[in-house]
Amino acid sequence: xxxxxxxxxxxxxxxxxxxxxxxxxxxxxxxxxxxxxxxxxxxxxxxxxxxxxxxxxxxxxxxxxxxxxxxxxxxxxxxxxxxxxxxxxxxxxxxxxxxxxxxxxxxxxxxxxxxxxxxxxxxxxxxxxxxxxxxxxxxxxxxxxxxxxxxxxxxxxxxxxxxxxxxxxxxxxxxxxxxxxxxxxxxxxxxxxxxxxxxxxxxxxxxxxxxxxxxxxxxxxxxxxxxxxxxxxxxxxxxxxxxxxxxxxxxxxxxxxxxxxxxxxxxxxxxxxxxxxxxxxxxxxxxxxxxxxxxxxxxxxxxxxxxxxxxxxxxxxxxxxxxxxxxxxxxxxxxxxxxxxxxxx
Amino acid sequence: xxxxxxxxxxxxxxxxxxxxxxxxxxxxxxxxxxxxxxxxxxxxxxxxxxxxxxxxxxxxxxxxxxxxxxxxxxxxxxxxxxxxxxxxxxxxxxxxxxxxxxxxxxxxxxxxxxxxxxxxxxxxxxxxxxxxxxxxxxxxxxxxxxxxxxxxxxxxxxxxxxxxxxxxxxxxxxxxxxxxxxxxxxxxxxxxxxxxxxxxxxxxxxxxxxxxxxxxxxxxxxxxxxxxxxxxxxxxxxxxxxxxxxxxxxxxxxxxxxxxxxxxxxxxxxxxxxxxxxxxxxxxxxxxxxxxxxxxxxxxxxxxxxxxxxxxxxxxxxxxxxxxxxxxxxxxxxxxxxxxxxxxx
Numbered sequence: 001x002x003x004x005x006x007x008x009x010x011x012x013x014x015x016x017x018x019x020x021x022x023x024x025x026x027x028x029x030x031x032x033x034x035x036x037x038x039x040x041x042x043x044x045x046x047x048x049x050x051x052x053x054x055x056x057x058x059x060x061x062x063x064x065x066x067x068x069x070x071x072x073x074x075x076x077x078x079x080x081x082x083x084x085x086x087x088x089x090x091x092x093x094x095x096x097x098x099x100x101x102x103x104x105x106x107x108x109x110x111x112x113x114x115x116x117x118x119x120x121x122x123x124x125x126x127x128x129x130x131x132x133x134x135x136x137x138x139x140x141x142x143x144x145x146x147x148x149x150x151x152x153x154x155x156x157x158x159x160x161x162x163x164x165x166x167x168x169x170x171x172x173x174x175x176x177x178x179x180x181x182x183x184x185x186x187x188x189x190x191x192x193x194x195x196x197x198x199x200x201x202x203x204x205x206x207x208x209x210x211x212x213x214x215x216x217x218x219x220x221x222x223x224x225x226x227x228x229x230x231x232x233x234x235x236x237x238x239x240x241x242x243x244x245x246x247x248x249x250x251x252x253x254x255x256x257x258x259x260x261x262x263x264x265x266x267x268x269x270x271x272x273x274x275x276x277x278x279x280x281x282x283x284x285x286x287x288x289x290x291x292x293x294x295x296x297x298x299x300x301x302x303x304x305x306x307x308x309x310x311x312x313x314x315x316x317x318x319x320x321x322x323x324x325x326x327x328x329x330x331x332x333x334x335x336x337x338x339x340x341x342x343x344x345x
Numbered sequence: 346x347x348x349x350x351x352x353x354x355x356x357x358x359x360x361x362x363x364x365x366x367x368x369x370x371x372x373x374x375x376x377x378x379x380x381x382x383x384x385x386x387x388x389x390x391x392x393x394x395x396x397x398x399x400x401x402x403x404x405x406x407x408x409x410x411x412x413x414x415x416x417x418x419x420x421x422x423x424x425x426x427x428x429x430x431x432x433x434x435x436x437x438x439x440x441x442x443x444x445x446x447x448x449x450x451x452x453x454x455x456x457x458x459x460x461x462x463x464x465x466x467x468x469x470x471x472x473x474x475x476x477x478x479x480x481x482x483x484x485x486x487x488x489x490x491x492x493x494x495x496x497x498x499x500x501x502x503x504x505x506x507x508x509x510x511x512x513x514x515x516x517x518x519x520x521x522x523x524x525x526x527x528x529x530x531x532x533x534x535x536x537x538x539x540x541x542x543x544x545x546x547x548x549x550x551x552x553x554x555x556x557x558x559x560x561x562x563x564x565x566x567x568x569x570x571x572x573x574x575x576x577x578x579x580x581x582x583x584x585x586x587x588x589x590x591x592x593x594x595x596x597x598x599x600x601x602x603x604x605x606x607x608x609x610x611x612x613x614x615x616x617x618x619x620x621x622x623x624x625x626x627x628x629x630x631x632x633x634x635x636x637x638x639x640x641x642x643x644x645x646x647x648x649x650x651x652x653x654x655x656x657x658x659x660x661x662x663x664x665x666x667x668x669x670x671x672x673x674x675x676x677x678x679x680x681x682x683x684x685x686x687x688x689x690x
Contacts, residue, residue: 226571264570274636277633284622292619
């Protein structure tokens with residue numbers, strides 16, 4: 001039995017991933033590029049044990065055994081199904097996976113990005129030790145993680161910070177080429193964002209989302225009348241504007257665009273048929289509170305919980321106003337962080 | 346002193362009006378056509394007294410005197426300012442306006458459409474009696490009401506029922522021509538919708554909207570990145586599909602498109618900068634409840650209250666499920682109704 005451990009951070013997108021390109025759905029190629037911050041202090045730690053034998057998977061998440069009938073298990077099985085296309089030998093092993101999140105207060109936040117990043121890295125590491133794989137480079141690793149959960153690609157780059165996940169199909173040739181081009185990389189290291197804080201505000205504790213992202217985004221691509229208009233706008237207008245703001249350290253502009261991107265994303269969910277409504281009254285209250293602030297931005301993923309970016313010198317005030325909405329025990333302040341690393345077993 | 350009375354119904358849009366064409370904003374020309382049902386049992390009754398003299402306005406709404414500093418007064422003053430462009434003699438009178446809504450339970454619902462329809466009709470009637478105007482035809486009357494509040498145009502047609510308000514600028518020549526072409530007319534009389542019920546569900550009682558429609562729609566036209574894409578989609582795809590469904594009495598399809606139009610409208614509000622969020626958790630609960638029903642549709646205007654259309658044979662069940670969400674005393678069941686008429690003084 002070979003055992004490896006990896007700790008991977010989660011990430012939160014400023015420009016969202018929502019939808020796979022219908023032509024490359026099986027490869028988890030996104031319809032558009034996305035960018036995210038790697039988050040300090042929110043990790044998944046994954047221990048992977050591999051043993052020769054006919055493929056078999058056991059999976060523990062936060063100490064609980066996940067049954068083969070549970071949707072979390074489906075994702076893991078899917079991952080191994082997908083990677084065995086590229087790495088046939090992936091089927092020659094039995095896998096024992098235990099993954100733990102160290103999300104202090106923010107347990108309501110999606111952890112699949114961190115989890116699949118850690119799992120992909122652990123797999124590559126184990127297979128390198130077993131001489132089945134050469135050391136993969138970061139780009140290859142992020143492609144590998146992408147096959148588990150799209151946004152996991154953004155948790156892979158070892159320097160963390162501001163990460164872009166390229167959609168990759170713009171100069172598309174073969175499927176293999178597209179897959180290679182759809183990877184994530186660090187644009188700016190965490191130190192570049194020294195003056196910024198990240199505050200999680202947990203609105204609801206239920207782990208179960210009403211609409212799972214994977215199903216939800218498929219419905220959006222299928223039914224939103226101007227889905228590709230949104231894609232085009234974000235790819236050609238919002239993303240370059242955001243990158244320009246970051247380049248100039250114009251945080252006010254970056255915050256403004258972040259709020260806009262979050263709203264545009266939820267407006268896409270709204271006009272999905274049937275509509276997908278992730279935000280609730282508390283989320284709305286957070287929006288109303290943060291919207292007027294030039295020095296802060298909210299962003300919401302596929303759920304009601306908020307992630308708020310703020311200038312560090314105003315972060316305490318911002319956190320106080322969030323506490324007033326979600327309760328004292330439901331905020332968690334952190335910052336932009338680095339990438340994954342090997343973990344103690 | 347001459348006194349005239351008019352009672353006008355309110356209307357609720359299946360395809361919404363949200364935004365004035367920037368080129369014709371002063372004429373309240375909408376960016377797209379809209380269609381609505383005239384509603385039975387929800388009226389504004391307006392008594393207008395006119396007397397010769399330098400223009401002066403007093404305005405009572407539901408028995409309360411509206412001060413000149415209140416926004417309701419602004420709208421009335423605006424109306425007289427606008428119509429005096431066409432009818433100069435409008436400035437030769439003193440006006441005493443008293444308007445009452447007989448909205449039984451649904452006091453949280455916008456009444457400006459009914460109110461301005463009644464006021465415009467009363468003005469025309471008074472001016473005809475004073476020999477300052479010939480009898481205006483329905484088309485001219487709806488243009489007149491439009492100048493008070495855009496959607497008031499849809500409450501004017503005397504047969505009520507399903508009304509279309511043409512945007513009018515498609516074959517635009519002069520401004521005067523555009524104004525004449527942007528009028529409302531009945532497409533189907535109320536009897537055509539015999540099998541349908543209309544149920545109001547009041548979610549909140551506050552009269553004051555967070556974002557007023559007039560300001561909100563201006564921001565949407567200005568800031569929504571794909572505003573004109575939405576306009577185009579509704580004008581060229583959704584509206585013809587809706588009219589086709591109505592023509593075929595395909596209520597299931599009409600309901601489906603109504604829900605879609607409501608969601609698309611609120612998605613426009615969402616991506617306005619700053620975002621306009623009219624719906625709350627109760628509204629969302631109504632959406633989740635009604636969305637799966639083929640025999641019912643919800644629609645929301647600029648606020649959290651719902652209007653639900655349903656096949657009459659299922660209306661009682663639908664109303665019960667709405668009562669469970671908003672409380673027993675907060676629903677009101679009615680039907681598609683007729684147009685305005687003279688009122689007792």
